[in-house]
Amino acid sequence: MSDNTKDQNTISRRNMLKTSAALAAAPMFFTKGAYAKDFTNNPGNSSTVTLGFNVPQTGAYADEGADELRAFKLAVKHLNGKGDGGLMNTMKPMNLKGNGILGKKVVYVTGDTQTKSDAARASAKRMIEKDGVIMFSGGSSSGVAIAVQSLAQEAGVIFMAGLTHSNDTTGKDKRRYGFRHFFNAKMTGSALGPVLKEEMGISRNAYHLTSDYTWGWTQEESIKETTEALGWNTTATVRTPVGAGDFSQFITPILNSGADTLILNHYGKDMINSLTQSVQFGLRDKLVNGKQFEIIVPLYSRLMAQGAGENLQGILGTTNWDWQLRDEGSKAFVKSFGTEYGFPPSMAAHTCYVQTLLYANACENAGTFYPPEVIRQLEGFKFDGMGNGETEYRAEDHQCFKDVLVVRGKQNPSSQFDLLDIVKEVPRSEVEYDASIFGGNLGPYKV
Amino acid sequence: MDAILIQLLNGLDKGAAYALIALGLTLVFGTLGVVNFAHGALFMLGAFCAVTFQKILTISVKVVDPSITFFTAYKEQPYLEIWFGDVGLAIIDYAVPLSIFMAIPVMLLIGLVMERGLIRHFYKRTHAEQILVTFGLAIVIQEVIRHFFGANPIPTPAPDIVSSSAAIGSWLGLSENLVYPWWRLIYLAFSALIITSVFAFLQLTTFGMIVRAGMFDRQMVGFLGIDVQRKFTIVFGLAAVVAGLAGVMYAPILPPDYHMGMDFLVLSFVVVVVGGMGSLGGAVAAGFLLGILQSFASMTVITELVPGIDQVIIYLVAVIVLLTRPRGLMGRKGVMED
């Protein structure tokens, strides 16, 4: 590790000189597309290319951010031909050669999004304006992803989104320069539907508690659509303030509502708190009209499962990826990540790693870093061997389509990482939808 | 009827938490004249006493899962379980209530060190400087905790026997749907106990009398040859213990994370000010008042009538109270008005 970083330093110092030289021509900076193939942060003849990793390092999602950063570092290592190569052994089709991207060694810069749109944009701008990144990636919130994605479009730098689950990211707020590998609320709904029908039947009364912001709303909408299609009745949808802490005043009305299913459209701390408290109010022990009361947490992550402890056992949800998947790609990634850091990767880490490789591969395919060409390579790109089976980056909305995992909190974990049971790997065909339903406009290739 | 009763209960419960945090805050303010923005951090440290105690109890033998390669996955078997079997497991089960015994000395120590090391140098500084230095301290404490425990909440469950709900409705002959978690009822009783004992301590003991006299006219008490300083140091320690205990007992309701103190800080300040700076009775009354109002404001009937009211009710009440009663519900004249 140590000499690896050393090696990187000599380069990064040279890179530093390069950037400061570029900045000397200050007023010219940031003029884009002056001639045909001049573009923002064109690496030109430089021997390195810089990527930016913009993750939450402080705030509620700091642990997820730290894991994303680990994945990015691993990806850079593999791209530069070091380590065991990870998913570069299983990805196909693949053009990566292990000599960086297009022969240029990959270096990286990091930044803190603080899970705030303003801070994330400031950090991304620093990467673009000061560090000269050609692509940036990461993040753990849809609000942030949407905010920096529009910045990416303005600046002409590609953004490979990290963890973002809102329909809006590749729906009404989609951008030509933004790409999402992660799944979304709509896909969660489609994947959960059949499992819910099988396990809970077709006549249930669902009660939604929803985080009062965009991600919560889109998830509520998607899940409601799915469950109502099954024949479920929606008793009520209640919005809760983000970071409410104590949810008792929202939970108690459920007891009297006649609902037999609670759907928690919460993520992170809110989800841990609302679930813990719902269980304390005895919801899971309740019988309503002869039916066992059930709680559903549509979006789920292993890191969150740790925080919720025993309360999550037996609860259904969906997840983008899990380290216990047995396909070749997942195994290769877990091996690589586990050997490097001593524990398995989270789904956020997986997405970020894959995104980095996908971008690098698109550059190799395009034979250039010129964003419009790279974007065209990514659009409609079909690949396999990265976990989640055969995957496609849909050209119309830059959403990846792949298998979605329906999971359940494990009843009897065999180790501290063994928290989720994979109930079903829902094939891609079942979660696909028409790209036009959410509206939005990708915008131009050239900015 | 049920709905109103249960929201009242929710409000009392919420109010108990607010009152308990605000009590220490206003005690420190009333005696030392210090605005302590690190008070939320003390609450958080209390919760982490429970976490730490639980971690100590569950120090385990690691049974490695051989099927997992590349990294070590293991199942933990606590030593307590190995040594004492079911008795050991029962002790672990009661980690949160037992951690009170650890929290009291630890929080007292933290409080005394804080007062001696930092706060006492700020008695004569402006309130803005007090706010800034304690805010800085809060950030430092928070980051240290994050360094050791991470940013994710840590589950600290209540003992099994009280982890479910009490069927209040059936007892009272009301609806069966009227249930309330045991632990929250315990929290309510616990808060009442703490609040009563703090009041009793201040009203009935000589020490309390001196402290109250000091709150009223510090100089005069000093002239009488009493070392007010020393007494006040102990008061600060006491406030830290109260905040810490509030944190310990809240851990099963809100899995602790490093930021929980900040989340409560603003609220508890609003509570203190609505109650009247430096007024203990005011803090308790305001805590319960705001808790109850917040619960009622979140009822669907009300949010449908006034959208967003649940988000602002506390602040709205604070504004109204301060405009109609300049010094809060029970504040004294001349406090913090310069």
Add this chain to the structure above:
Amino acid sequence: MILEKKRSDLVTMILFSMVVLSMPIWLNPLGANYPDLLQKFAIFGIFAIGYNILFGLTGYLSFGHAIFLGVGSYTAVWSFKLLSMNVIPAVISSVILAGIVAAFVGFVSLRRSGIYFSILTLAFAQMFYNLAYSVLTPITNGETGLQLALEDPRVIDRLFSTAGEGLPSTELFGLSMSGYSGFYFCAVMLIVAFYVSLKIFNSPFGLKLKAIKSNQHRMKYTGYNTRPYLLTAFIISGMFAGLAGALMAVTDPLAGAERMQWTASGEVVLMTILGGVGTLYGPLLGVVIIKYLENIFSAVNEAVLQTFFDFLPSWLQDTMVVIVSPFVGEGWHLTLGLMFMGIVIFLPGGITEGFQKMKKRFFTKENSESSNQEGK
């Protein structure tokens, strides 16, 4: 202070303008000379200068100034959406609207003083923030923040040209407001703001505000009604904040609710106190330090540290990296906290006081002991 009085305002202004406009040059060695951070320095400089007019002169500690920052940003973005991408209408309407909101908040909050005033402003800040985040989403676009869209009407622009293919960018009569031109626009605004603040500090009005700070009761006994003066100061500082908010949208057309959170107000308090409350330059210093910490310090990772300590022998290099790394990168909050404590404990007058102390020590013939005593 003495210096400020001796030099004419003109000299001060020329010097100040030179320092501000040459920021891209002298910040180069610190790695802070890129447009976004320079813009932030200027924008938050305006915010802090305005805040200082209220807090520095009158001593009224407001936790609600982020409201006006937010209102300014939202107004500016709406102006870009509805009227024109030209920044002039955006800036003007933002400042006016921020002033109106400030008049309302100030009128209510200034009925109380001391901590009660602080809590009133805090309560307003939380109300505005919570509402902007949730029920006011049609106006604010909630968590995602208000953004430009292709289908926005932009009525004034449409009179002159048709819509382009991509999102338009903000401009000043054709000059794009991103990058360095955006910075120079903000810098000019900062200089104007500084001039206004300088004038206020030296005016009879400023003197009255200072009198309120030192003893409001005495002011009242001498027959002054202090409330109108306070309200005026509150509105002026609110308008400064509105201007800052507008400029944030000018350089980056997006407005998010988190700009209104009390922590955002807290940030400007910290900046002001860190630099030196009530001094002309102090708040600016605080701005530069905090924004530098947030943007540059937070990006230092292990690899960068290794480079930094490259000159040391390898074992010492590794040790230093281990020692320093908890304080940089994700640990920048820790550094921030420690710095606040250090400054407040040792330099209650902020960094400006530190400079003055140093100046005294080096430039006067008196021995250092006497200057130490004067510190308190």
